[in-house]
Amino acid sequence: MKLSMYNIETKTKDGLLIFNTVTSGILLLNEEYTLEYEKLKIDDGKCQKDDLIKEMIRCGMLVDDSTEELSKVIVENNVNKYAHNIDFTIATTMNCNFACPYCYEEGVRYNTMTKKIADKTIRFILEQTTSNTPLSIYWYGGEPLLDMKTITYITKELQKNKDKFASYSASIVTNGYLLTEKVAKQLKKLNIENVQITLDGPAYIHNKRRYLKASKKPTFETILNNIKQCCEILNISIRVNVDKSNMECVDELFQTLCEKGLKDKVSFYISPVSDFSENPNKQCFSNQEFSKEQVDFYLRMIEKGNKIVSVPHANYGVCSAISPFSFLVDPLGDLYKCWNDVSRKDLCVGNVETGVQYNEVLSKYLNYEPIKEKKCFKCSILPLCLGGCPNENMVLKKTNCSPLKFNVSNIVEYYYKSQLI
Structure with a gap:
């Protein structure tokens, strides 16, 4: 041994x-x-x-x-990459009621899906599935709750064919402003039980970053009230997009959630705002900078008796974008491989009507090799990152080390400590 x-x-x-x-x-x-x-x-x-x-x-x-441990990790990664699990991310609308300054969707076409495209989307999904296929749907946008009509229609049509799926699951990413109790119950009936909502800090920070597009009015209190009303109906995960301008306020946001009785009713995590441009915003954290901020935050939470640290797990498959069985559908029925590519026509890989187009973009994703740099071969965290985000690596043309490279020891130690609380 x-x-x-x-x-x-x-x-x-x-x-x-x-x-x-x-x-x-x-x-x-x-x-x-x-x-x-x-x-x-x-x-x-x-x-x-x-x-x-x-x-x-x-x-x-x-x-x-x-x-041969490295070979075994590579094999496990390939097995997961080619596992026949069908994942569809569907953006029925690119319209949004918010005007977030860091939104990657700036400049995209603000279309909403027609019934004709919805029907073709349903047919395309059903054509990809077999009776042994697990199907996962992720509702995205824009703000998806602006188009509950199409979400309801597509879901009900797919569920009429539930015998075609080995299993069916659905999630939604929303800003939470329209997530009333009534809407939450509608989502529950549609088997959309997992919800991600973004809050960017306490009210005075969040409202500067995530405000209504039309009126510039604040959104924090409405979202918070919606979370309180819906957390017993749906599984809600709160994501905080952090950079150097709001990281120091995350503790205050968490305390606000605790005061509202939400501490054990929602999950909570922080994620760095990323900028892959040639001249990235100086407010954005590098992965190494974020790793330090993350462990400092975890330590503060543990010291206050909060269990929010999760043990890291192997990330086989890396990302559904490199799987041949995963696509994102935009409102026009165009197909994409990554959330960051949606509605950018030059990155389209087909359409629900004409089918998948094996073009240069699709080839890059499907032939993406996550483990190609020598520095990764002997890295002890390789199973956790598998080379990181494929989209980021292809844009930057290099592999950036995951924050876990710099803080995994701290996270594991803090996880252990949190279990003793």
């Missing part, structure tokens, strides 16, 4: 914490067991603790001498 190349060790005041990035297994070793563990690093070293050996094998921290 040999130690896995994907073990990450962290010394804490409680002992040695070992994390395996393939299995997400975690072990905390006291001083006695740490000494036995260290013997495993020595050639022909004999560990005297059979229970330690057994547990390390179970957690993937000890593997057979013949195991």
Whole structure:
């Protein structure tokens, strides 16, 4: 047996914490067991603790001498990439009631899907599925709740053919302004039970960044009230888009949610605002900068008794954009591979009426190799990032290391601490 190349060790005041990035297994070793563990690093070293050996094998921290771990990770990634799970992201409208300054959709066509295109979208989806195919639908935009009529129509037509799917799931990404209790109940009936809503900080920050397009009126209180009314109906995840201008206010937002009784009723996470242009906005964090902000935030949350740290998991498949069975449909029925490409005609890979076009864009996505840089081959976090975002890497023409490269030890330690609360 040999130690896995994907073990990450962290010394804490409680002992040695070992994390395996393939299995997400975690072990905390006291001083006695740490000494036995260290013997495993020595050639022909004999560990005297059979229970330690057994547990390390179970957690993937000890593997057979013949195991080619890098090759195994690559195979697992390819298996997931080509797993026949059908994913469709559908943007029935590119219209939006907000005017967010960082929105990537600036300049795109503000179309809304017609019934004719909706019917062709339904037919295209059904043509891609078989009786053993799990189908996942992600409703997107624009602001998708501006077009509940089309969402309802497409969903009901797909559900008439539910025998074609091995399983069916649906999620929606919304700004939350129109998510009333009535709308939440409609979504629930349509099996759209997972909702992502963005808040960019407490009211005085959020309202400067996410305001109504037509009137410039604030949106925070309406969204917060909607979340309170709907969190018992739907599974709500709150995302905070952070950069250097609002990161210091995230704690205040979380405290506001706690005061409103939402602490254990919604999930909560922070995500960096990204800019892939040649001259990126200086307010945006680099991955290394964000990694520090993220762990500092987690530590503050733990110190206040909040369990919001999640243990990292292997990211096999990397992204549905590189899967041959995943597409994004825009209001005109045009097909795309990535959310960042939607409604940009030069990045289109077909149409629901004429079918998939194997052009240069599609070729780049489907032939994308996530593990091609030598620096990745021996990296212990490779199973967690698999080279990172394909779209980002293709735009930048280089692989940027994930924030996990810089903070995974801290996150695992904080996750362990959070379990003791």
